[in-house]
Amino acid sequence: MGTFPADYPEPIFLSETNSTNSYLDELCNKTSVAELTSVYTDFQTAGRGQRGNSWESEAGANLLFSFVLYPDFLEARKQFLLSQITALALQELLSQYTDEIRIKWPNDIYWKDQKICGTLIENDLTGVHISRSISGTGVNLNQESFLSDAPNPVSLFQITGRRYDRKEILCDFMERVAQYYTLLKDGETELIASRYQAVLYRKEGFHAYKDKDGSFRARICGIEPSGALILEDESGKRREYMFKEVSFEL
Missing domain, CATH: 3.30.930.10 (Bira Bifunctional Protein; Domain 2)
Known part of the structure; x- marks a missing residue:
């Protein structure tokens, strides 16, 4: 090796x-x-x-x-x-x-x-x-x-x-x-x-995220070919983010 x-x-x-x-x-x-x-x-x-x-x-x-x-x-x-x-x-x-x-x-x-x-x-x-x-x-x-x-x-x-x-x-x-x-x-x-x-981190269930408007809980719905992250929050609203527009709260 x-x-x-x-x-x-x-x-x-x-x-x-x-x-x-x-x-x-x-x-x-x-x-x-x-x-x-x-x-x-x-x-x-x-x-x-x-x-x-x-x-x-x-x-x-x-x-x-x-x-x-x-x-x-x-x-x-x-x-x-x-x-x-x-x-x-x-x-x-x-x-x-x-x-x-x-x-x-x-x-x-x-x-x-x-x-x-x-x-x-x-x-x-x-x-x-x-x-x-x-x-x-x-x-x-x-x-x-x-x-x-x-x-x-x-x-x-x-x-x-x-x-x-x-x-x-x-x-x-x-x-x-x-x-x-x-x-x-x-x-x-x-x-x-x-x-x-x-093999995505947090691919199951709702987790904490933060964007320019504050903190929220959401689940991952998928990833667009562009790389955009698609989330659905607890109210059922679909949210789409490009890089650096959202962060994972640990």
């Missing part, structure tokens, strides 16, 4: 970088970089998350990586499919080691009510299609404790008491995401969407 498949580029290892997404972006701008090239690091000095959040990570403890795709067959309006295949690959990967791993819309990975993994995807467009997609992920792997005021982080070590080889985990992930990318290229979008919805 830990040996990269012959048909994927060997991952690039950096002892330290500002962020793996930024490094890979600059590399792609300077030279020809093969699809499914990945970069991982011991430490990010400026790791980025959704909503401009930073990502707390003890040096050398976790898997911090990015990879590049060139999905020029995919229209920009369907870019949520890239979030789905990345999240599915992560959910399946981590589910080998523990139960109750779920995808929290749009693409965080949760164990029970705690965040084990976050992803930031940055897409470049040419016309109406996506010319390049760089996906950066932080997986809390071997960290023993978290010191920041982030509300609910957890690591796989905290869950299982075991330590994990980062390159081995990255290898497994890249195999899985490549398989999902093949499904995407083959037009299997309904299969991808159904698998995504089957």
Whole structure:
């Protein structure tokens, strides 16, 4: 294990970088970089998350990586499919080691009510299609404790008491995401969407949410191809939200 498949580029290892997404972006701008090239690091000095959040990570403890795709067959309006295949690959990967791993819309990975993994995807467009997609992920792997005021982080070590080889985990992930990318290229979008919805966090029952008008309880009805989250509140009203328009209250 830990040996990269012959048909994927060997991952690039950096002892330290500002962020793996930024490094890979600059590399792609300077030279020809093969699809499914990945970069991982011991430490990010400026790791980025959704909503401009930073990502707390003890040096050398976790898997911090990015990879590049060139999905020029995919229209920009369907870019949520890239979030789905990345999240599915992560959910399946981590589910080998523990139960109750779920995808929290749009693409965080949760164990029970705690965040084990976050992803930031940055897409470049040419016309109406996506010319390049760089996906950066932080997986809390071997960290023993978290010191920041982030509300609910957890690591796989905290869950299982075991330590994990980062390159081995990255290898497994890249195999899985490549398989999902093949499904995407083959037009299997309904299969991808159904698998995504089957492993959603809070997919059953009513839970607390918050939007610009305040808190409410609702259940998940589904996810639109655009990525919009469809909720139904306790009065039966249907509510539709794009990214950052609603938050899950924990």
